[in-house]
Amino acid sequence: MVRVNLEFSGGLELLFDNRKEFKDVEVPPQKEGQEEGIVTMKHLINWVKDNLLAERPELFVMNGSIRPGILCLINDSDWEIAGTLDYEVEDQDNISFISTLHGG
C-alpha cells in the first residue's frame, strides 16, 4: 500500500468530475507476477482508470499507458526522468497528469 497525492489538470480534471486534486490516496499493491507488493506507475495508471476516472477512459489510457498528449510529472519532473511505467511509486509522491494544450 502506498499513499500518494494525485493531480489532474489542463482540462483533464473534466474526466474526474472536475476534481483537480486527490490528496493522500491509498493505492493497493499489485498482486500479480514478479512485482508483487509494489506499485509501479503502470499499475497506478490502471488503478486510477478503474477507481477514480468518471468518464471516457479512452481519453486517459491507451495501449497500457497514458494517452499521447498527456504529460505525467513525478514530484514536479517529467516522468521520463524517473523511468515512466516501470517507476516504483513511493509514499507521498506527488503525481500529476496534465493535458498538453494546443490552442492559441
Next chain:
Amino acid sequence: MVRVNLEFSGGLELLFDNRKEFKDVEVPPQKEGQEEGIVTMKHLINWVKDNLLAERPELFVMNGSIRPGILCLINDSDWEIAGTLDYEVEDQDNISFISTLHGG
C-alpha cells in the same frame, strides 16, 4: 551550526555582488545570552550583513531587523507566519529576502 540556503532577489542581489543564491551556507550559532547555541533570524540577519553583504548595509538592515520594503520568506511563506526575528533557524531552511517592487 546550521546550514541554510539563502536567496536574494527582486534587485536585492545587487547588494550581494549580483549573486542570487547562496546554497548550504554554514551559519555559526550565536554566543551571547540565553539563546546560546541556536541561530535566530535576528542573528542570521546580522551574520549575513557582516559576512555576505558586499555594499550599502543601510539598504539591507535597519534598527536590528531587515529594512522596511524587504520581504522575508522562510520556506516559501511570509516570515510573519514563522515568528519573524525570534524564529529559530533549522538545518536546510530556505530563507529568501526579496525587495518589494513599486514600479509599473
Next chain:
Amino acid sequence: KIPYEAALEPSQLKRYSRQMLIHNFGPSAQSKLLDSTILIIGAGGLGCPAALYLAGAGVKKIILVDHDVVDTSNLHRQIGHVEARQGLPKVMSLAEAIQGVNHQVQVEPVLAKFTAENGVELASRCDVVIDATDNPATRYMVNDACVLAGKPLVSGAALGMNGQLSVYNYNSGPCYRCLYPQPPPQGSVTSCADGGVLGPIPGVIGVLQALETIKIVTQVGKTLSGRLLIWDGEDSRFRVVNVAEPRSECCACSRGEHQTIFSLQDSEEFCACKGLVSMETHQTQSKPL
C-alpha cells in the same frame, strides 16, 4: 426566469462566445462582467495591458486615472499608446485604444493624480480597483482608499526583470498595509526610470491583473488573496507564497484601537511624515536598488 443568454445581444454572444464556452464560466459570469466597473490607477506599463484585456473581456465601464502624458520612453512597454499619440494625456490615449478594441465598453478618463481629494469617491464608484501606479506613496493611498470604500484591490508591480502581484482587502485577506506596515525609507526605492524595466515584465503582471479582476467580478476560480506572486523573469522562476493573516494592529483595516487611518487625509499625513512623496517617474533622484 429568463436565461442569462437572453440578456445578451446577438453581437455580444458572438464576441464573448470563446470565454462563455469555458467550463465554470459561461453566460452568468459574462453577465457579471458586463455589469462591472473597474478603476485602473495608472495608464502605463501595467495599466495598458490590464485595460486592453478587460475591454476585450467586456466589462461595463473602465475608469482610468493618470496625470501624465505619453512619452517616447514609454512606448517600449506601454502598448496601449502609439507613436502618433505621443504628448497626449495617457488616459486619452489609452481610452482611444480601449474603444478601438470594444466600443461597447464605457471609458471615463480622469486626467489627475489619485489624491486624498478624489481617491475615496473614485474607489466608491467601482467594483474592483487596479493599482497600476509606480511609487510607494500612491500605493499606500490607493490601499487606504480601497479599505475606506470597501473595495478589492488588485496590486501589481514591476521593475527590471522582476514582477509581483497580489489581491488585497478581499475575502477576509490582508490589506497592503498588513503586509507592508512600514514604508521603505527614502533612498531605498528604485523607480523604472532609475532601474529600468523590460517591457514584457509589466506586460505579464498587467495581464494577470486583468485576470485576477475577472476572477473577482465573476467569482470563478481562486484569487491571489492571502498569497503573493513573486516572479523572476530573468530565470523564469515563479513563486506563489502564502502571506500572513490580516494584521490585528493594522492602522488601516483592523477596525479597532490600532486604526489610525480614517480618511485619505490621514493617509496623506502618514506619507508626509514618513518622507514618501508621490513622485513623477522622470524626477526621481533615488539611488538604484
Next chain:
Amino acid sequence: KIPYEAALEPSQLKRYSRQMLIHNFGPSAQSKLLDSTILIIGAGGLGCPAALYLAGAGVKKIILVDHDVVDTSNLHRQIGHVEARQGLPKVMSLAEAIQGVNHQVQVEPVLAKFTAENGVELASRCDVVIDATDNPATRYMVNDACVLAGKPLVSGAALGMNGQLSVYNYNSGPCYRCLYPQPPPQGSVTSCADGGVLGPIPGVIGVLQALETIKIVTQVGKTLSGRLLIWDGEDSRFRVVNVAEPRSECCACSRGEHQTIFSLQDSEEFCACKGLVSMETHQTQSKPL
C-alpha cells in the same frame, strides 16, 4: 572600437532607455535586439501580444504568418486587432498595430498557412521562431522546420484557463518531438473554439513568448529550454518543471539511425499518417476536452 551607444541613434536611445538601464542588459543587448529577425506563426491570441511587445522592445524585423481573417469572436483576446479591422487578414491587421507602436520595426506579413512548401525557407530567414498556432499538426511542422533550419523555438499554448510555455531546439535542449513523440489521437484535441479560452490566458503566454525571445536574442538570463511552464490561471498556480534530455531516438533531432524527418514533406506525411489535420479553428469537430 566604437562603443555600442554610438551605434544607436538619439531617438533610439530615448525610446529604449528604460530597458538599457537594466543591470546585465544595457546597450549591447539592445544592439542585438535591433539586429534580430523574429518569425511569428499565428497572429491570434498568442501572436498579438508577442508581436506587440517585441515591436516595443525594438527588434529589426517581424515576419508574421497566418492565413485567417479577423473575426468578432477573436476580439476578446487578440488585442492586436480592433473592431475596425474585422474581416481583414490578421497579418495585415497586426502589421498595422506593430507599425503604430514602432515604425522602425520592419514587418513582413505572409498571408498563408505554414506548410511543407514555405516552412523551412521562412524559419531559415529568422533568428528565433515563435509558435503561436492553435493545432497539433502545425505544431509538429513548426518544430520540424526549426530543427531542419537550426533555429530556437519558443512554443506557447493556451486553452480555457490554462497555459503552457517552453523553449525547444535551443542550447542542447530537447525539441517538441522529444517531449511529445506521439501525437494526440483524433478526438482528444480541444481547440479554443470548442473548449473556450479566457483572453488573459494567451495574453500572459504570448507576452512570456516575447520575453523568452528577447532572452534568446540578447543572451541575458536563463530561458525555459529543458523546462516547461505549466500555469493554471483558475487557481493562480505556476509550475516550472524539468523535462527530460533530448531523446536519443527522436525522429526529428537525433541525427542518428532513428531520424526519419529529413524534410517538411516527411513531416506532412507523419501528420497525415497519424490523422492530424491542420484545422481551421472554426471548423473543428472534436469533442471538448
